[in-house]
Amino acid sequence: MNGALIDVKNLSKHYPPDVKAVDGISFEIKSGQIFSMLGPNGAGKTTTVEILEGLRNPTSGTATIFGIDVTRDYSEIRDKVGILPQNFEPFDELKPAEAVEYWAGLYDKKMSRKDIERLLEKVNLTGRKSSVSKKLSGGEKRKLGIALSLINEPEVLFLDEPTTGLDPKARRDLWALIQDIRKKGTTVFLTTHYLDEAERLADDVAIMHKGKIIAQDSPEKLIRKHAKLTVIVLVGIGPDGLKEIKRRGIEAITEADGDILVPVNDPSEMRTIFQKLSGIELNVKDMYTRRQTLEDVFLDLVGAKMEEGDLKP
């Protein structure tokens, strides 16, 4: 072990004849972090996670958790790992407390009624404890899934697209829950195709595309490296306005919707840029500043936007 709790080196998973689902990726995750693997559908996120969960064998490379090779000795770390699979759905006819009791039994763990109530309280499901799982909402089902993944009090928690398909409120509720779990010292491996989710929750983000990790760092550093922290947005000035701005030596680009973006490389430059802009006759409909996000980073790296996991040119 080199200090990393999860250590992945040159991991590949190929399917015949020539599909490279995961193509030689390497990364490390430190204890207590929320690590987010971000990417569109088919990028290779779930394949990577399932190798780490002992559910798939890699074609080549190594993956260790707590220094244990997961492809060989996963059973040695099973007790320390919690898993919420992609598209988790609980067993339809079981009530949340029964599902927890059932799952605890499969981990050889005895849970008293109080323990079960406490766990359901942790994920805010106490109000629905008498409903069978098929009657729970999408968000409640995922919360139950997280409750099941916490039964063995894991040190590492894998959450594979936990908020996909949920409404904004349910997503925010789950974010709060994930942050709460991290506060208690659990390392969280989160895969998502929601850029705002990764930016909001993750200490470290790996952007995955076509089986490869194309960038990895903290969200802030990624934004600094691949985008500008802040841009000034000018609405409605048209191509003539853009020409005039560029003629005055101000860097500017046009967005797809026609708005003009003026990047600010450093906050101290903001005043100077505003002074230069104020000297130009521009027919501006609106002007505001916007902090750039991982969305801009993704656009810069992949050349396409991502909506609900699909790439949009």
Added chain:
Amino acid sequence: MSRILADIKGFGRQYLRSKVGAFFTFAFPILLILLFGAIYSASGTQKVSLPVQNLDGSPFSVAYLNELNNTTLVNIKMIPADANITNYINDNSLSLALQIPVNFGSKIVDGLGPNYSGPVLVTVYGDKSQSTFGTAIAAVQAASVSFNYNLSRTLPLVAPGVQGLKEGYKFLDYFLPGVVGITVMTNSLFSMTSICAEYRQRGFFKLLATTKLRKHEWLISKFVFFSIILILSLLTTFAVASAAFGTHSTITLLALAMIPAGAFLFVSLGMLLGVAIKDPESGVAVANAIGFPMMFLSGSFFPLDMMPHFLQVLATALPLTYFNNGLRDTMVYGNTGGALANLAVVLVVGAVFFVLSSRLMSWKER
């Protein structure tokens, strides 16, 4: 062991709360018993309805009809003498009819004298493909023989004597083990095939693979669960059949032992089929494609002797045949040796399926 118990409890709750599971375990066999019991409740041999047109009306034709009635094989209903019999058969959708000809009596009288010119023909109209046709012909022949004896005063040289092998046994006694066989098969085989497909499609297998539960423990838990509920189903069905129709077959220890053996066999077969099935719809289709022919060809509803020879040979290749035969051996015939032999076949075939399914099924992705 604790994981197996936890899985039995968790799975059991789901299974019994689902309406389909509860229906096929308890309601389905009871419905079958009540329906078939009601249909065949009168006696072991069913009477055939035989419409008769008597164009004669003499005491001889009346005497002939009495003989026909005495066979106890037919229920006689009269067709008006002025009706055209072929039209009448068509208009009333009859598959059987008997016509006693005009001058039946006078021809009999003539035949008894020196001018005998052959028997008087009574005509049976019927569809030879129907099983009732054979019964009607047998009744008419028996009535004719008896009528001939009575009139010609010859003494019968041979007559059937009947010695009942199973006094008081009814069709239902033979049918009940078949219903139990169907129930064991549908619950274990159909459920397991669908469950495997559903678990794979919904990611439950992956989920289970992340716990400490092992594949063979999961399979054992299903076997134990189905054994328990199917023994309860057998007891319930038997109680209903006894209360409603007074069956004479008995539940023996060997019959109770056959149930877990059958559950073992069909749970393992269901899991084996589930190895290759990706979605629940395909699971239902495959289970039906295998289960339904087996249901009909293994003597659940009809005795194997009724089937053509090639189907009887095919039946020997079906595991449900041995399960049904074993149950009948012990519940109806009291043939312990036969039941043990059938039980052994069920267990051996079940063991083969268990080993194959345990080896071939993977909860993980490749």
